[in-house]
Amino acid sequence: MRYVPTLCLREGMVLAKNLYGNDGSLLLQQGQPLKPSYISHIAHNGFQGVYISDKLSDEIEIKTVINDQLRNSAVTAVKDMYNQTLTTGFNQIMADNAKVIVQDIVEEIILNQNIMVNMIDLKSYDNYTYFHSVNVGVLSIVMGVTLGLNETDLFKLGLGALLHDIGKVFVSKGIIDKTDSLTPEEYEEVKKHPDLGYEYLTRANLDLPLLGLIGILQHHERMDGSGYPAGLSGDGINRFSRIISIADVFDAMTSDRPYRPAMMPSEVMEYLMGGAGTLFDPELIQLFTRKVAAFPLGTCVLLNNGLTAIVVENYEDCVLRPKVKVVCSNENKPMYLDLKNNRNLANLTITGVVKI
Template structure:
């Protein structure tokens, strides 16, 4: 199985991972043969890519860090809560649901703590907010586990991550989804979501203090140039520093109305480049050990011209995966392990190839 961008879809390809709509309903089942009308509809819905199974990827297994069932349930619960807040409906039950989701996510991820994140998420423009909230929670918990937080702390971190953008509910969709550059006034409105979300959670719910402080702090930067308080270094809450990394990473690899997504490797380069300015260096170091720069199933080009598909990643060398070479014609499977084979020290990945 491997991920391909939507523009690479072709009739006859086999879907490797089921596709769901904004409400968790099945659009296309795993194993389905992709037809022309399906491709058109998938593009209309704004999906940035799909998983397929083909000759070069049929033996590649990509493991989820949380189950599809829990992910879909989490997205549905977050969506229901956000819509009830927006429509001024009662939400006490929603908060109980979010609390249970946070605990279940922490439990599943603790049991899978040795897995790296090798998935590229399948989400459309319309369901970005809800997928983003869940993805940020997953990534944050993974960093929390690597930071040796206990179960109770992981639960509080998950709550903060799931709710970190709740303040955006109170901002006009015209501003949030604007295609053009924001005016200074509009940007100030966007920046208000951290404080608005913090005040809303603090005033309306029995949310752990660390959780709603995380919502306040997730746009603070390590060098003090963030907002809303211009906090510096470890004056920013630990949860805020963790969520800041997860938030930026997931946003970068997602299509947005005002820009296209970038590759995981480029997003990780951006995160690494922000060490000790935007982000906490020690937390970034934990993050890059758990999130693959080149997820399994990614087709890559090496600096010697060879093209291959990533079959294994390593937490101690996240940019040096094991690759199965595709463009050798001797009939035998050829593998290059960029981490372990010292004969290949001079080899590097120079590009991701869409095939």
């Protein structure tokens, strides 16, 4: 299978992965040939792309760190938490639900800990906040497992990550959903959300772990002191918060937003790597790049010799040099280029991502 942006979908392409709606219901089933009406439906629901199966990518099997059922259940639960926080308040039942979700995610990621995060996420911009919360939780727990954290600490980390943006429910929806640049005054309002979330959940007295709450409070702090709300730096920032901040930035930048289109994982990975030591913890960035693919399986890339290829294998210790299969090769059999292990290809590099 391979990921195809919605604008590049064509009639007859075969859906390779089930597509679920905002309420968790099945929109389109795996194996379904796409019709023009289906493509319009995908676009109308705000999906930036889907996975399709074709001869170019039939050998590519993408394994996920958590299954679709768990992910959809988590998104639905987070949506309920956010909506009820403003009406009935965040109560003990919601806190217990969050704990169960996080524990289930922790257990599944531990079982799948040898799998790289290799997928471009299938999320709609209408439900961005809820998908984002779950994704940040998953990515944070993946990093925690790789660090060797015990299950208790993974649970605390995951809970803070899942609820990291809960304070945004107390910021004007007009500001959160604004499609153009924020004014300085509006940005100051947005910057209050870590404090608002931390203070609200602390006052609620729901037996939430302190380290998880600190993760919520500090997830916008930066290593050089340029973050908010307290301008903390270096070791003054809790390690859980440093983990959540990386997961938060990665998922946010790879998502379609009202004010900008999604960036490709490779572009965001370059940003994170460039910020190692200044904005982000360099050791955690190194760990993140081992577990999250810069060029997810099925990504079509352009090589510096002019060839187009599709990524068929990634390497944790060499994320920018995957194994690729050349598209439209003149050879009788597919031509594979192993950018990591073939020394004869040392001068061959990936220059960008193409949409085909």
